[in-house]
């Protein structure tokens with residue numbers, strides 16, 4: 001299969017981990033007989049340095065003309081003092097908006113090899129944890145009307161039926177491919193937008209009879225995530241609730257260097273990136289964990305290219321290398337073998 005992939009390595013550790021992810025991507029192409037055309041673009045601080053804008057038109061156009069985007073991380077102290085319209089983060093928001101990415105998938109997976117890093121008791125979390133948070137990304141309180149004066153301020157959480165329906169459909173479809181359990185999180189006892197959310201979820205349920213739909217209020221969901229995380233498989237929720245719950249879920253797994261994400265639009269197009277930032281403290285030092293970025297490649301193969309077998313092969317290669325005891329500094333524990341970014345990437349590519 002032929003695919004065009006826009007690659008934005010970005011700032012800080014972005015280039016370190018992207019190099020390893022591309023290495024793995026090339027190995028997938030070789031092993032499975034695909035033709036991946038990899039085209040590099042600038043965004044964030046690197047684009048500010050080169051073009052004085054965090055998102056050059058050529059980058060957005062290049063991404064729009066590709067089948068998927070792979071992004072390292074954007075930002076760093078070098079650009080922190082710039083005015084807000086010139087901050088590297090604007091590049092990220094511009095990409096999400098410009099590419100119409102309304103659906104954010106954040107899997108929180110705790111690998112059995114790393115269970116020692118989980119902050120919850122072993123009997124609570126079990127041997128392995130695998131939760132998928134499906135978060136609405138372009139609506140809700142972050143995008144609603146807002147205003148303030150010296151005495152008051154307001155933000156508005158608003159949703160249309162169409163916005164709710166398209167993200168819930170994603171939730172149902174993902175649940176169909178997993179355990180067929182979908183937990184919809186809202187605050188329908190208080191918020192009108194949540195009441196509409198719940199009504200749409202209940203109405204859609206008839207179209208997905210193979211999926212068991214449950215509802216939780218967001219405060220209860222936050223509590224249940226630490227009380228009994230194993231009850232969850234797929235969680236679908238609106239923008240702000242998803243922002244908070246996905247961070248909570250990710251922390252249960254123990255290490256930020258292990259967690260990928262996908263931002264999708266209605267067709268198969270998506271942008272894939274680790275959830276962590278540019279980690280300027282370890283940039284260029286061969287210390288960054290490339291696994292979140294390589295898992296983002298697996299998500300791209302699965303969600304944008306429909307290459308489930310290839311995605312599983314990448315995930316299995318990561319597990320194999322962890323089984324052999326190789327660890328970057330962030331996930332290192334006694335008696336394991338400490339390796340740098342490059343060796344970890346190389347070993348995963350070899351395991352493929």
Ligand SMILES: NC(=O)c1ccc[n+]([C@@H]2O[C@H](COP(=O)([O-])OP(=O)(O)OC[C@H]3O[C@@H](n4cnc5c(N)ncnc54)[C@H](O)[C@@H]3O)[C@@H](O)[C@H]2O)c1
Pocket residue numbers: 013072073074075076077089092256257273275276277278279280281282287288289290292330
């Ligand atoms: N999507 C993005 O591009 C994105 C997301 C968050 C933050 N940022 C930007 O990144 C910069 C740094 O932000 P921050 O320090 O708050 O968060 P961060 O995620 O970059 O770093 C937090 C801590 O985690 C460590 N860390 C992060 N990723 C790691 C990895 N792969 N392997 C090993 N250790 C890792 C870092 O060394 C640091 O100690 C800021 O400029 C911020 O705006 C970008």
